[in-house]
Amino acid sequence: MVDDRKLDVLRAIVEDYVATEEPVGSKALVERHGLGVSPATVRNDMAALEDEGYIHQPHTSAGRVPTDKGYRLFVDKLATLKPMSAAERRAIATLLDGAVDLDDVVQKSVRLLSQLTRQVAIVQYPSLSRSTVRHIELVSLTPTRVMLILILSTGRVEQRLVELDAPVVDSDLAELRVAVNQASVGVQIAAAAVALCDLPDGVRPEQVDSARAIVGVLTEAMSDHRSDERVAVGGTANLARYGDFDTAVRPLLEALEEHVVLLKLLGESGTDALTVRIGHEGPYSELAATSVVATGYGPQEFHLGSLGVVGPTRMDYPGSMAAVRAVARYVSRILDEGNQ
Amino acid sequence: MVDDRKLDVLRAIVEDYVATEEPVGSKALVERHGLGVSPATVRNDMAALEDEGYIHQPHTSAGRVPTDKGYRLFVDKLATLKPMSAAERRAIATLLDGAVDLDDVVQKSVRLLSQLTRQVAIVQYPSLSRSTVRHIELVSLTPTRVMLILILSTGRVEQRLVELDAPVVDSDLAELRVAVNQASVGVQIAAAAVALCDLPDGVRPEQVDSARAIVGVLTEAMSDHRSDERVAVGGTANLARYGDFDTAVRPLLEALEEHVVLLKLLGESGTDALTVRIGHEGPYSELAATSVVATGYGPQEFHLGSLGVVGPTRMDYPGSMAAVRAVARYVSRILDEGNQ
DNA sequence: CTTGGCACTCCGGGCGAACGAGTGCCAGAA
DNA sequence: TTCTGGCACTCGTTCGCCCGGAGTGCCAAG
Numbered sequence: 001m002v003d004d005r006k007l008d009v010l011r012a013i014v015e016d017y018v019a020t021e022e023p024v025g026s027k028a029l030v031e032r033h034g035l036g037v038s039p040a041t042v043r044n045d046m047a048a049l050e051d052e053g054y055i056h057q058p059h060t061s062a063g064r065v066p067t068d069k070g071y072r073l074f075v076d077k078l079a080t081l082k083p084m085s086a087a088e089r090r091a092i093a094t095l096l097d098g099a100v101d102l103d104d105v106v107q108k109s110v111r112l113l114s115q116l117t118r119q120v121a122i123v124q125y126p127s128l129s130r131s132t133v134r135h136i137e138l139v140s141l142t143p144t145r146v147m148l149i150l151i152l153s154t155g156r157v158e159q160r161l162v163e164l165d166a167p168v169v170d171s172d173l174a175e176l177r178v179a180v181n182q183a184s185v186g187v188q189i190a191a192a193a194v195a196l197c198d199l200p201d202g203v204r205p206e207q208v209d210s211a212r213a214i215v216g217v218l219t220e221a222m223s224d225h226r227s228d229e230r231v232a233v234g235g236t237a238n239l240a241r242y243g244d245f246d247t248a249v250r251p252l253l254e255a256l257e258e259h260v261v262l263l264k265l266l267g268e269s270g271t272d273a274l275t276v277r278i279g280h281e282g283p284y285s286e287l288a289a290t291s292v293v294a295t296g297y298g299p300q301e302f303h304l305g306s307l308g309v310v311g312p313t314r315m316d317y318p319g320s321m322a323a324v325r326a327v328a329r330y331v332s333r334i335l336d337e338g339n340q
Numbered sequence: 341m342v343d344d345r346k347l348d349v350l351r352a353i354v355e356d357y358v359a360t361e362e363p364v365g366s367k368a369l370v371e372r373h374g375l376g377v378s379p380a381t382v383r384n385d386m387a388a389l390e391d392e393g394y395i396h397q398p399h400t401s402a403g404r405v406p407t408d409k410g411y412r413l414f415v416d417k418l419a420t421l422k423p424m425s426a427a428e429r430r431a432i433a434t435l436l437d438g439a440v441d442l443d444d445v446v447q448k449s450v451r452l453l454s455q456l457t458r459q460v461a462i463v464q465y466p467s468l469s470r471s472t473v474r475h476i477e478l479v480s481l482t483p484t485r486v487m488l489i490l491i492l493s494t495g496r497v498e499q500r501l502v503e504l505d506a507p508v509v510d511s512d513l514a515e516l517r518v519a520v521n522q523a524s525v526g527v528q529i530a531a532a533a534v535a536l537c538d539l540p541d542g543v544r545p546e547q548v549d550s551a552r553a554i555v556g557v558l559t560e561a562m563s564d565h566r567s568d569e570r571v572a573v574g575g576t577a578n579l580a581r582y583g584d585f586d587t588a589v590r591p592l593l594e595a596l597e598e599h600v601v602l603l604k605l606l607g608e609s610g611t612d613a614l615t616v617r618i619g620h621e622g623p624y625s626e627l628a629a630t631s632v633v634a635t636g637y638g639p640q641e642f643h644l645g646s647l648g649v650v651g652p653t654r655m656d657y658p659g660s661m662a663a664v665r666a667v668a669r670y671v672s673r674i675l676d677e678g679n680q
Numbered sequence: 681c682t683t684g685g686c687a688c689t690c691c692g693g694g695c696g697a698a699c700g701a702g703t704g705c706c707a708g709a710a
Numbered sequence: 711t712t713c714t715g716g717c718a719c720t721c722g723t724t725c726g727c728c729c730g731g732a733g734t735g736c737c738a739a740g
Contacts, residue, residue: 023702040713044704061701061703062702100500101501155501157497157499159491253579256577257577366734379733380684384682400735403733
């Protein structure tokens with residue numbers, strides 16, 4: 001089982017199959033890779049690999065195709081990350097350095113990732129719940145309407161409109177602004193929501209109602225878990241290269257509409273490690289033909305969110321893994337800089 | 341040429357073809373619609389319609405298929421908007437009323453539109469250039485970093501980070517905040533950018549540099565035409581229902597990645613009218629097999645942006661047109677309310 | 681102007697044969 | 711023990727072919 005040549009054969013099969021999309025036979029294998037043995041020998045190895053479940057033949061007298069288990073072994077033992085070319089590194093750096101705000105960073109990352117890997121890319125917005133509050137701004141638009149602006153350490157900005165029953169004067173609003181900022185700046189968002197709850201009790205009686213309304217919306221915005229579900233998707237056009245429409249493209253297209261599904265695909269594991277989920281290893285049986293390469297991102301191992309690519313199980317794992325890791329690193333750096 | 345029955349036949353052909361996706365023959369036509377004449381008569385009419393270019397037969401002895409010109413006549417003369425069901429109206433109202441901010445409104449509109457029409461939906465964010473400034477907020481994060489927040493009449497919020505060479509004190513910043521707001525609140529954004537340019541000249545000499553930097557970024561954000569290109573896309577999974585992958589799905593998938601292309605598709609015409617662009621009538625020859633149903637939206641005939649759906653030329657025009665118009669109306673109302 | 685009849689066209693499905701890629705196995709060589 | 715060349719076999723794919731059926735255009739009659 002720990003046979004070097006058999007592993008070589010498996011690697012060759014994976015690489016050829018990824019390149020050609022066609023089952024690969026023993027003869028083509030020895031030709032395209034310098035294996036130094038005859039087709040017959042390779043056939044023996046292939047038979048063994050098939051017994052062990054690493055490859056599979058669609059029907060008698062067709063070539064072999066890697067199974068999910070085969071890809072798994074390939075990824076774990078045989079693949080070395082394809083280093084990014086200098087041009088690619090430069091593209092990443094210049095594109096992301098030019099981003100003006102968080103939205104821009106996310107949009108550009110998705111685009112980048114999909115172009116580098118020629119696959120569908122997914123980037124989760126930095127999680128609300130793991131951010132800290134950087135600033136809260138209260139802007140009175142009319143005497144009875146206040147806009148709340150919540151600025152987070154990641155650069156993410158949430159806004160809410162509040163209708164008040166009674167008008168507030170600007171000086172009161174200013175007071176309240178100071179109070180909410182004191183209570184929450186630098187604090188993790190969950191803790192900030194708690195800290196804010198008691199705040200209205202301390203203000204002057206005339207203000208209490210307005211303060212309650214404002215703080216209410218604020219804490220609601222902070223604990224709105226839907227906002228954690230925001231993701232950006234790009235590169236769907238790459239689906240066009242897929243071979244099998246019904247088993248591969250359709251379910252994936254449907255999944256891409258459901259952001260909750262996407263997040264689960266990325267894996268909210270909370271770890272920053274580069275993870276590869278191959279075919280049936282994922283949580284959805286309809287997506288048994290697709291693999292996910294994902295990783296967390298965030299400054300200094302602090303997990304803010306995830307990003308990755310999804311594609312057919314027959315995909316270029318080394319290349320995708322390298323691209324995903326490279327983009328995650330740049331994004332982490334950018335977010336860190338903005339926060340310094 | 342102005343023959344009532346021939347028009348009836350054309351309408352029947354369009355409806356049948358949209359329903360079945362198959363060329364429709366004379367016999368099936370008289371059966372499914374109560375035309376009250378024999379197949380032979382219908383055949384004569386069909387021959388005439390074909391001479392005039394409204395329909396086309398893929399090959400001898402196949403049924404007829406509407407041409408783009410045929411769809412055009414159908415849309416212009418024969419189609420009556422399918423009224424929305426009560427349930428659909430309710431769905432629109434409850435979904436959009438629950439939106440918390442502009443992003444939310446746009447996201448939900450896209451989703452709604454794609455579900456109502458079972459097609460790919462596109463919604464353009466309200467144009468920056470046609471909005472007025474509602475408020476500008478300057479928040480000092482550290483002494484040398486200021487975050488600018490630009491709140492527009494549409495509810496759209498733009499944010500930018502400014503690095504200053506020298507620290508500013510809060511009171512100076514407050515002064516500047518008052519000044520920029522005075523200069524720009526209520527003013528159309530292009531005019532506001534102009535008005536702001538001269539502003540730094542009036543401030544105290546120590547502030548000039550900071551003011552210049554801040555106003556510079558602000559006017560840049562205001563005149564950033566890229567921001568006008570923001571669009572949201574949804575319902576791509578509906579592409580899966582398309583018959584022909586290579587001629588229909590692939591080019592459209594590619595177009596959906598290019599937001600500039602999408603905007604051109606929606607038509608920046610600036611009018612609020614409901615427009616239908618059928619097949620080759622559009623600006624892209626690769627999209628000769630797709631149609632666009634779009635309209636502008638915005639309070640009281642004031643064009644803020646466009647929204648619509650794209651699909652195969654063989655699509656349900658009456659239904660799509662009704663849905664697009666209904667959603668546009670609700671979106672307009674919501675934006676108007678937020679702005680009142 | 682409409683209708684029924686009729687000959688004609690041509691697409692699509694079904695069937696069978698030839699083909700070829702790939703295999704498994706076996707006997708002999710290293 | 712391991713590798714290799716040879717060989718018979720399997721089975722999916724492709725091509726040619728035929729045939730049925732849907733649909734048409736045209737014509738003569740109502």
